[in-house]
Amino acid sequence: MTTATSAQGTPTVAVLGTGIMGSGMARSLLRDRLPVRAWNRTRSRAEPLAAHGATVTDTAEEAVRGADVVLTALNDGPSVAETLTAAAPGLRPGQVWLQSSTVGLDATTDLAHRAAGLGLVYLDAPVSGTKQPAEQGALTVFVSGPSGARATAQPVLEAIGQRTVWVGEEPGAATRLKLVANTWVINLVNSVAECLNLAEGLGLDPQLFLDAMKGGPLDTPYLQGKSAAVLSGDLSPSFALSTALKDSRLILDAAEAAGVTLDLVAASAERFTRAEAAGHGGQDMIATYYAGRPGGREAAKNRPSDEM
Structure with a gap:
């Protein structure tokens, strides 16, 4: 399984959710020169990222269209599910979805099923750390999902974290x-x-x-x-x-x-x-x-x- 990346081999990342953690991860991605398309339900919370080089979009659909990796950093399972539904028209089969929100076991299973229905490559990828590590690209990222997605996800994981712990192939193991x-x-x-x-x-x-x-x-x-x-x-x-x-x-x-x-x-x-x-x-x-x-x-x- 492979996914497309930009002409330079650098994945374009759609960051959905730019609160404390999402904005920090977006800045870490930009610092590593990864193209970022950022969206937040309240646009004003995403706007400061434009000064760092991000493209701020009005809708989740616009943010994910053409992205190689979709990174969700939202509060809970219902917020992630709602955002995925809003983004669906812009998604394409084969996109890697790094789901970093802490949503619990039931929601993780539900989101994995939703991802499969859309043809997405689902990586259960919650992060350990708070605001400062997110800003510094020093999070620890727990990841479970198909090993074939590692090459596409790796530049993103290296930008947002100082350590990646691969837990297994099964979605939910990282959660x-x-x-x-x-x-x-x-x-x-x-x-x-x-x-x-x-x-x-x-x-x-x-x-x-x-x-x-x-x-x-x-x-x-x-x-x-x-x-x-x-x-x-x-x-x-x-x-x-x-x-x-x-x-x-x-x-x-x-x-x-x-x-x-x-x-x-x-x-x-x-x-x-x-x-x-x-x-x-x-x-x-x-x-x-x-x-x-x-x-x-x-x-x-x-x-x-x-x-x-």
Whole structure:
């Protein structure tokens, strides 16, 4: 199986979805001199990419027409399915579809069936990383799908990631690995938040805890970085709390189907839910910190429903 590429042998990439991750990946592609056609449902979020050399389109159909690789970076399964339907008139059999959104197991199966119906070469390709790695082309990309598509996809994978982990030929294998990886991250960020909550609740300066951990075997850049974000008040999203909540629910669905009990993820999802209800959904996921502050549970419970 082969697919066509541009005359120079460099694949043209249609990037569908230019939020935090999609825009970062698009800039990484452009930095590696890959032609990019970018689309976002809200066009203004894609417009800044034009200054970097991207062609910004009005429709998903226009973006994918003539592209060699279609890269989706959207929020959830329904968004990806809706975008694929909108793009369908511009798609052609043999195009490689790199589906990087975290959508869960059921949606991955559904999207693979949709891809087959359109004659697309489907690569299940969720990414591990947040805003900065996306901007730097330093993501880890988990990929499963036909090995014959590797040559076409490779320049794209090398541009957006520092590492590609080929998980297998079966669509869904990469998504399963991504859910495991996200379990680690989700539990870790809530552990950081709870330590800060407890330190403050006990009347300690949280920096004392961070200094005590610093340089030791239990220290991590993640602990220091996320704590610094909370203590400085800069909760600009590298990975939005509402997205972390969505992923927590996908993990719990997968665990239930597998007969596995994940007590920590269930507790993390509860904290994310409280923080989102209190108005922190658009902030970085370390805003789960606010779910553990004194009165945090009541503040979320009493928040007017039209603001949730």
